[in-house]
Amino acid sequence: MALGKNYEGQDCSLARALEVIGERWTLLVVRDAMYGVRRYGDFLAHLDIPRAVLSQRLGALVEVGVLVKSRYQDNPPRDEYVLTAVGRELWVPLLALSQWGERNLGGAGPRRLFHHVTCGARLDPVSRCPSCGTVVGVEEIEVRPGPGLEHNRDDPVSMVLREPHRMLAPVS
Amino acid sequence: MALGKNYEGQDCSLARALEVIGERWTLLVVRDAMYGVRRYGDFLAHLDIPRAVLSQRLGALVEVGVLVKSRYQDNPPRDEYVLTAVGRELWVPLLALSQWGERNLGGAGPRRLFHHVTCGARLDPVSRCPSCGTVVGVEEIEVRPGPGLEHNRDDPVSMVLREPHRMLAPVS
């Protein structure tokens, strides 16, 4: 989609955003990054995504500046993919979409609850803290399992998300 | 994507939302519906979308309850596609995404400005009215052209959006 097959001609910032993060799988990769996934193998295990597609998406996200690839050990050389400030700003749209799904697409109550780390209060659908009154960034959020959470997976991410976990904190 | 090729296994409401509105073009169709587009031909003209894809997307959106198809005249029989309450709730995620694009993807200032109809104040990136303090739904919003707006199209939607226009109000 990003390669020539774009939404050019659409004088609209939504279209431009969708060129970047509107492809299949891309937003799920970003969501996992918010949860603290950083390594190729962990994305692979949690998403059940074809390897070729994952490589393409990670590359594209690096290219537009949502992720950075950084070396975290030399022997053997290993890189991890970490959200940039631009990427972390996707938190609000991501949460808003996810909450829309939760409200309107049925299911057994919320799967995950998001809390403001500094005060413990639960966040509203646009990431506002009801007690502080401000919109909270991912950096200050903790995920906790909600009543609708099933547990049928046992990859690192799924494991970590069955316990309270600070957003962005590495899962492995 | 919705036909068997889904994100099943993802215990996540984001994945479920993306099954519904994550396909190419879908979110742009919803955006246009927010602007007041209701007719097949107007979507076609404003989006430059292949006809077959538009038909498929409109059908899918009706099926999941984001749009309703309703007869508005009988001779000749003509239907229009209108947002449901569920569809209108997509406003917040839509705006959030669009604002992310505007902030982070460059461009010459905001293309469109969104104002609270009842008080005239400009809305923030999550659709809050700074003077009323509440999150405002599409029903109470007016779009106005912003400094970054280019005008290179002359379909009904583009015309209408070069003047202040109430959201959801039919463009033709």
Place this chain on the structure above:
DNA sequence: TACCACGGTTCGATGAATGAACTAACATGG
């Protein structure tokens, strides 16, 4: 030396998107 882990790339088969052409229902003008 053999084997394993990790992070990819390559490849054939399948499915979706594209754009142009065609269809159908009805209206209008002469």
Place this chain on the structure above:
DNA sequence: CCATGTTAGTTCATTCATCGAACCGTGGTA
């Protein structure tokens, strides 16, 4: 009555993306 136009589609051949399995390369480790 016939030609033309408008709207909302469908059909079809081509191109492109996705899928899943197999393969590859680098660097440990037994």
